[in-house]
Amino acid sequence: PLPVPSLKLGLLLALPVPLPVPPNLFVPQVPHPLLVLRTMPKASGCPGIPQFMSIGYLDGIPFTRYNSERGRVEPLTGWIKDGVDQEYWDRNTQIGVHNQQLAARSLDTLRDRYNQSGGLHTFLQVAGCDLLSDGSVHGSRRDGYDGRDFIYFDLESKRFVAADSAAEVTRRRWEHGNVAEDYTYYLGHVCPEWLQKYVRYGQKELDRKEPPDVHVSGKEEYGMLTFSCHAYGFYPKTIAVNWMKGDEIRDQETEWGGVVPNSDGTFHTWARIEARPEEREQYRCRVEHPGMLEPGIFAWEPKSGVNLTVVVALSVIAAIIIVAALIGFIVWRHQSGNSRGREGARIHLALLWESRATDAGLTVFPQGRTVLDTAWQLVSIGGGSSSGSLLCRSRERSWVNPGV
Incomplete structure (x- = not known):
């Protein structure tokens, strides 16, 4: 990578956890970090x-x-x-x-x-x-x-x-x-x-510009409706994703995910907000990106009835999980002579994911x-x-x- 002189390298400052902020096109963009x-x-x-x-x-x-x-x-x-x-x-x-x-x-x-x-x-x-x-x-x-x-x-x-x-x-x-x-x-x-x-x-x-593919979903639980707005496959990473209620942007109530790279050189991100079920028609997701000619406004369109594709997909996933569980059980029985080392691996894996969740x-x-x-x-x-x-x-x- 970057040529690095042989010197003692720096380490990390303990920073307070910042509040999540939306990606914003109006903040001066840092060119090519x-x-x-x-x-x-x-x-x-x-x-x-x-x-x-x-x-x-x-x-x-x-x-x-x-x-x-x-x-x-x-x-x-x-x-x-x-x-x-x-x-x-x-x-x-x-x-x-x-x-x-x-x-x-x-x-x-x-x-x-x-x-x-x-x-x-x-x-x-x-x-x-x-x-x-x-x-x-x-x-x-x-x-x-x-x-x-x-x-x-x-x-x-x-x-x-x-x-x-x-x-x-x-x-x-x-x-x-x-x-x-x-x-x-x-x-x-x-x-x-x-x-x-x-x-x-x-x-x-x-310098290429690839506009995002935007998908809006909703889920009702415990008397509240959670809207999610996902933007996929865009480049460059500069993007603004905001939830609107009527004509008003509701940043204070919105939770944002990071702008994360994909394996193909593009990025994805998301924004989420909670709403009262009776107000579902008032919420829209606004997305602005350099690859779009103008900002896009996207609404949730709930599908009625059971989606056959979803049912088939869930059935396939369930079958894969069952097969994987059987294979895992067979491997576990086959390696039962080394239970101590295997236990250590399972414990450390659990600790790692716990750290990722809490830290x-x-x-x-x-x-x-x-x-x-x-x-x-x-x-x-x-x-x-x-x-x-x-x-x-x-x-x-x-x-x-x-x-x-």
Whole structure:
């Protein structure tokens, strides 16, 4: 991904949980943000799980990838593959190998500092820059450990903020050195320079406009009607989705989902609102996007009777679940001799999903992603070759940062 100098990398600030805000076309758009994420899943004994991964994002879309199994930086889009020469891939592969070595040592440091010997530990690093329309640059490095904030560096303030006493050790050591100067140079010069190059390479792809496919649904429960407005398959990610009652936009009553990337380079999002059943005719979903000639107004159209397609689909899903349950039971019986290890895998998987449910939103990254959400996406994108190692992925994923 982005060429990164060999320096000690920053970690994540403990931020208060912000209230959800709607995507809004009227907020000045940040053109083409560049983001780099690094992770080191420590999953010994799990085939297909890389020991280190690094992924570059432009406009929220992954375009380069390095992982320790493949051992090289690889293109994820056609425009980066065609835009750079072999020297670029060789140089960034060397950087990836070097960062992998530093990451392994940093993981040991953090586990010792927190008096940990094993178990489920996660560490995610996010580094990125935005080149604004007025020529100014915004950049930051953020890292979280075990789903919580650790330390954060902001380019504008040029200072580190530690989230706890363990991170305070790192902050004091870095502030006595020249780490802030290294960060400032990287985020203020190296990152924006490569951001401009990447935008030139992918200009045609990045300037395309794909309008959203909008679907409105409703569900009545406990005497209230919940409307959901989903927008699918749009690009760029700038979009405004608002619920209206009559001619009035009801942002205070609306819940928004993040603008999330799809595997095909587009995005999806949603907005939800509750209403009284007798007022259902008054609610409309308003969607505005650069790919639309004008804002669209969409209403819920409840279908009468039973939809045969839905019935068939539910029947197929039920059959799949039954078959999967039978297969799972057979595998469980077959592996009954290793019950202790299997129990550990099940427990860690449950803990992971519990963490995702309870911690979502604690640490908000650019593009509205959380630490654990982004980590989960990284594992799926990062090149693991075996979809059957889900338990191994969930059991020991550790995100490592060099030089802590």
